[in-house]
Amino acid sequence: EAQVTQNPRYLITVTGKKLTVTCSQNMNHEYMSWYRQDPGLGLRQIYYSMNVEVTDKGDVPEGYKVSRKEKRNFPLILESPSPNQTSLYFCASSSLRSTGLNTGELFFGEGSRLTVL
Amino acid sequence: AQSVAQPEDQVNVAEGNPLTVKCTYSVSGNPYLFWYVQYPNRGLQFLLKYITGDNLVKGSYGFEAEFNKSQTSFHLKKPSALVSDSALYFCAPSDNYGQNFVFGPGTRLSVLP
Numbered sequence: 169e170a171q172v173t174q175n176p177r178y179l180i181t182v183t184g185k186k187l188t189v190t191c192s193q194n195m196n197h198e199y200m201s202w203y204r205q206d207p208g209l210g211l212r213q214i215y216y217s218m219n220v221e222v223t224d225k226g227d228v229p230e231g232y233k234v235s236r237k238e239k240r241n242f243p244l245i246l247e248s249p250s251p252n253q254t255s256l257y258f259c260a261s262s263s264l265r266s267t268g269l270n271t272g273e274l275f276f277g278e279g280s281r282l283t284v285l
Numbered sequence: 286a287q288s289v290a291q292p293e294d295q296v297n298v299a300e301g302n303p304l305t306v307k308c309t310y311s312v313s314g315n316p317y318l319f320w321y322v323q324y325p326n327r328g329l330q331f332l333l334k335y336i337t338g339d340n341l342v343k344g345s346y347g348f349e350a351e352f353n354k355s356q357t358s359f360h361l362k363k364p365s366a367l368v369s370d371s372a373l374y375f376c377a378p379s380d381n382y383g384q385n386f387v388f389g390p391g392t393r394l395s396v397l398p
Contacts, residue, residue: 172328201386203388208390209390210375210388210389210390210391211329211375211388212388213385213386216385226385258328258329260328260329273319273331273334274319274321274329274331274386275331276321276328276329276330277328278327278328279326279327279328
């Protein structure tokens with residue numbers, strides 16, 4: 169089954185304690201991206217990656233890091249979390265080539281709800 | 286750079302009635318326009334897209350959307366709403382065929398039995 173898997177789904181942590189949210193996709197997609205969803209603000213892009221070892225900032229990258237060492241994985245790292253990073257986080261992936269079923273749309277994970285105390 | 290507006294936070298419609306969720310956008314170059322739906326406690330799911338061709342595009346679950354270039358709109362429609370259509374709907378233009386998306390704030394659709 170084609171899917172994007174995020175872990176953990178729920179996490180409560182304290183200010184300053186480093187954490188990593190993992191994201192893995194099994195569709196051989198080139199493109200992967202992280203978003204945060206906050207009430208009234210929709211989804212805002214944090215970082216994205218066009219392929220292995222290629223990452224770039226989105227609209228709200230401050231306080232986050234990412235890496236893309238393998239095509240399937242795109243972890244989101246919060247080196248020193250703060251309460252304003254309390255949010256619902258989504259990882260998404262898509263193919264950059266239009267070949268039949270690969271039509272450019274994003275496939276989303278189920279989300280990771282993070283609370284920073 | 287692209288931007289998007291969904292002017293209604295909430296849309297209420299009776300089951301069986303037609304529904305419209307509005308979206309206007311601004312993009313540089315050719316617009317690539319997407320609609321996504323988010324059910325409670327779930328990730329977003331692709332509904333439909335406009336890339337080129339016919340202005341009326343059809344998607345999943347009986348939804349369709351009409352691209353209007355002169356009004357820069359891409360409204361989501363369905364002829365007959367179901368209670369199960371109740372969800373949060375996002376319009377998302379993209380600047381380059383599925384690369385940098387911008388998501389609107391979302392419109393919550395409530396279909397009343």
